[in-house]
Amino acid sequence: MSARVIVITSGKGGVGKTTSTANISVALAKRGKKVVAVDGDIGLRNLDMVMGLENRIVYNYIDVIENNCKLPQALVQDKRLKGYLSLLPAAQTRTKDAVTPEQMIELCDKLRPEFDFVILDCPAGIEGGFRNAAAGADEALVITTPEIPAVRDADRIIGMLESMGKSPIRLIINRFRPIMVQNNDMLSQDDVLDILSVDLIGVVPEDDGVIRASNSGEPLTFEQSTPAGEAYANIAARILGENVPMLQFDANSQSFLSGFKKMFGF
Amino acid sequence: MSFFSNLLGGKSNSSAKVAKDRLTLVISHDRTDISPQLLENLRKEMIAVLTKYMEIDESNIDIGLDSNDRETSLVANIPVVRIKRGQPNR
Numbered sequence: 001m002s003a004r005v006i007v008i009t010s011g012k013g014g015v016g017k018t019t020s021t022a023n024i025s026v027a028l029a030k031r032g033k034k035v036v037a038v039d040g041d042i043g044l045r046n047l048d049m050v051m052g053l054e055n056r057i058v059y060n061y062i063d064v065i066e067n068n069c070k071l072p073q074a075l076v077q078d079k080r081l082k083g084y085l086s087l088l089p090a091a092q093t094r095t096k097d098a099v100t101p102e103q104m105i106e107l108c109d110k111l112r113p114e115f116d117f118v119i120l121d122c123p124a125g126i127e128g129g130f131r132n133a134a135a136g137a138d139e140a141l142v143i144t145t146p147e148i149p150a151v152r153d154a155d156r157i158i159g160m161l162e163s164m165g166k167s168p169i170r171l172i173i174n175r176f177r178p179i180m181v182q183n184n185d186m187l188s189q190d191d192v193l194d195i196l197s198v199d200l201i202g203v204v205p206e207d208d209g210v211i212r213a214s215n216s217g218e219p220l221t222f223e224q225s226t227p228a229g230e231a232y233a234n235i236a237a238r239i240l241g242e243n244v245p246m247l248q249f250d251a252n253s254q255s256f257l258s259g260f261k262k263m264f265g266f
Numbered sequence: 267m268s269f270f271s272n273l274l275g276g277k278s279n280s281s282a283k284v285a286k287d288r289l290t291l292v293i294s295h296d297r298t299d300i301s302p303q304l305l306e307n308l309r310k311e312m313i314a315v316l317t318k319y320m321e322i323d324e325s326n327i328d329i330g331l332d333s334n335d336r337e338t339s340l341v342a343n344i345p346v347v348r349i350k351r352g353q354p355n356r
Contacts, residue, residue: 148285148288148289155293156296185280185287187282187289188282194286227328244330
């Protein structure tokens with residue numbers, strides 16, 4: 001077994017990296033893949049809480065790097081998907097300087113033989129934390145929302161990932177609001193793709209369920225009954241190479257139609 | 267331009283359109299923003315290539331990126347002292 005190592009990143013903070021990491025990891029594990037979700041945000045860890053595993057952390061990967069424990073001791077098994085899903089937590093009381101990119105590459109290489117997927121949750125920014133998290137990855141998923149600051153930062157990050165040789169680099173558009181797009185008050189999927197010229201792997205609609213899920217520490221993809229949960233499950237399927245059609249929010253066709261109606265006055 | 271987009275889509279005033287135009291512009295600048303280190307490397311390599319063919323006045327070289335609305339050009343002003351005749355040394 002040699003894992004695919006995928007970094008989930010965005011540049012801008014607060015666009016859904018951690019939520020996406022948790023949901024995609026759960027969805028892949030539900031598909032029978034052995035997955036480890038790695039929290040790349042040393043000092044500001046949150047993936048543990050979003051996944052509902054915060055009470056079970058003993059060691060973290062800084063302990064592994066500094067030889068305070070063995071790698072299996074730091075891995076937190078998720079009992080809901082036993083044998084398939086693990087979390088490798090970050091240290092909360094350390095800073096980004098605690099590791100080097102070389103050490104992260106070494107850590108990822110230790111994880112590769114044990115898993116099918118290593119999903120790295122990257123911290124915001126383009127500094128050391130990003131470089132550490134991206135260093136060990138083969139592929140990247142870039143998260144943006146259809147808003148100016150997020151799209152601009154996504155473009156920067158895509159440029160940096162390209163120069164680091166990550167491939168494929170694919171885009172997730174998060175917090176998509178079909179009605180706003182329909183009213184021409186939000187960038188559409190096509191607008192964002194025109195601007196960033198990158199491959200799309202999924203569009204996740206704005207969904208109150210995301211906040212409820214993080215409140216309780218149960219990622220949506222455990223249930224999959226909400227729009228965002230379904231979108232994340234589809235993204236996981238596309239990661240596995242399946243040809244799943246994009247969810248249709250029919251905002252585009254509606255806005256086109258209403259444009260016609262306006263033009264002809266009905 | 268706005269006349270045509272009005273005619274075609276009737277949504278030139280939409281905030282999404284404004285966002286797309288502003289982003290397209292600023293990202294085209296972001297993408298061609300070059301770090302001083304990279305520019306210095308480019309300069310050294312260009313000089314190395316050029317000096318195979320001509321003698322140039324290295325102290326008066328001016329290299330930079332010039333952006334206007336939609337396009338970016340590499341602008342180099344390199345004074346030539348003398349062209350080297352015959353085959354360049356490889």
